[in-house]
Amino acid sequence: MLAVFAVGFLAVPLSFANGNVQREPGFYLALVLAFTAFMLVGAVIVAHRPGNAVGWIFSAIGLLSSAGVLAMEYAEFAYVTRPGSLPGAALAAWFSWWWLPILGLIFVFTPLLFPTGRLPSSRWRPVAVTGGLAIAAVTVLGAVQPTLKLQNEEFFIPNPVGLAGAPDPEDGALGAVLLGVLVGCMVASVVSVVLRWRRSAGVERQQLKWFTYAAALLLVANVVTFTVLPEGVASDVLFGLSIALVPIAAGVAILRHRLYDIDRLINRTLVYAALTAVLGTVYAGAVLVLGLVGGVGGELPSWAVAGATLAVATLFQPARRRIQAVVDRRFNRRRYDAARTVEAFSARLRDEVDLDTLSAELLAGVEQTMEPTTMSLWLRPSAVRS
Secondary structure, X not given: OHHHHHHHHHHHHHHHHHOHHHHOHHHHHHHHHHHHHHHHHHHHHHHHOOOOHHHHHHHHHHHHHHHHHHHHHHHHHHHHHOOOOOOOHHHHHHHHHOHHHHHHHHHHHHHHHOOOXXXXXXXXXXXXXXXXXXXHHHHHHHHOOOEEEOOOOOOEEEOOOXXXXXXXXXXXXXXXXXXXXXXXXXXXXXXXXXXXHHHOOOHHHHHHHHHHHHHHHHHHHHHHHHHOOOOOHHHHHHHHHHHHHHHHHHHHHHHOOOHHHHHHHHHHHHHHHHHHHHHHHHHHHHXXXXXXXXXXXXXXOHHHXXXXXXXXXXXXXXXXXXXXXXHHHHHOHHHHHHHHHHHHHHHHHHHOOOHHHHHHXXXXXXXXXXXXXXXXXXXXXXXXXX
C-alpha cells in the first residue's frame, strides 16, 4: 500500500517540472481523486475481506494508474523537458498501454464480480474468459506497437520491443473487433448486475443499491460535465469525484459499514435534486417576470433579484414537504403507508377514550408500520389512592 502511494507521489514533482499540472490542474486533481479512492478502498477491502476479488481488482487499478502516471511523466521529462537527463526513458514510454487493462477491470470485472467477488453463476464464466482474453489482446497489441507516442506531447520514439506491422488496438479492423468484444462483455456485465438485483434480497440487495446509486451519480455527472458545465477545473473535479464514488460505494457495500443508510441516502438525493430543479425554475421565472413587469432592459435591478430570492425562500419548506411525500409515495411506499397509519392513529387518539379500543388500534398500527414477529402491550396499573 505504501509502495503504491510512493509511486504515485513520485510523479508529482515530475508533473510540475513538465508543466502539466499548471496547464491542466483540473484533470490532474480528478486523476488523484479517482485513483486514490481505488487504492484506499482496495487496500481496506483486501485487509478485511481478502477472499473478495473486488478488493484485489481495485488495488490493481490503483497500482496500474500510479505506475502509469509516473511512467508518463518520467518519459516526458526525459525526452522533452530535459532530454537525456534520466535513464530508462524508453521503458517508461513503453508503459503507455497502462490504461488499457484498467478499462476492462472497471467496466467488465467490477460489475461482474460485485459484491461477492464471485461470478453470479457458472454460466457467466464465458463472459469473464472472453473479457479477460480481449483485455489481454488489446494490452499486448498496445505493448508491441512499432512506434511509441508520449502521452501529452507529439513526440514519437521507436519501441524497443515493437513488432513491425503490429495492428493498432485503437484503429484498424482488429482493433474494431476487439473493441466490439469488450463492449459486448461490458453490456453482459451490466446485465449480470440487473439479474443479481432481481434475485437478491436482504444484505445483497442493499449492497447492490450502493453500487447502482454510485453508478447513477457517475452517469448524471457525465451528462452535467459534457453538456452543462464549461470545460475547466470545476467540470474535471466533478468528473473525478463521480468516479471516486464508485469504489467508495463498493467499499461501503462489501464491508457493510452503515449498509442500510443507502435507502435514506437515495431518498434524500431524489428529494433535493427535485427540489433544486423546482426552486431553480421558480427563481428564473420570478426574475424574468419581475424584470418584464418593471420594464427594465439590460441588467436586472436588485429588487427583482431580492424578490425572486424571497419567493424561493418562502416556497422552500412547503415544496420540500410536498416533494418528500411524492418521493415516499412513489419510491418508498412502506414508509409512506407507515406515516399515513401513524397520522390516522394520532387523529383517533384525540377522540377515543376506551382503553381496550386504544390498545387494539395501537397494536394494529405497530403491526402495519413495523411488521414485528411478535407483539405484546404492557400497561402499568393506576396507583390506588388511599
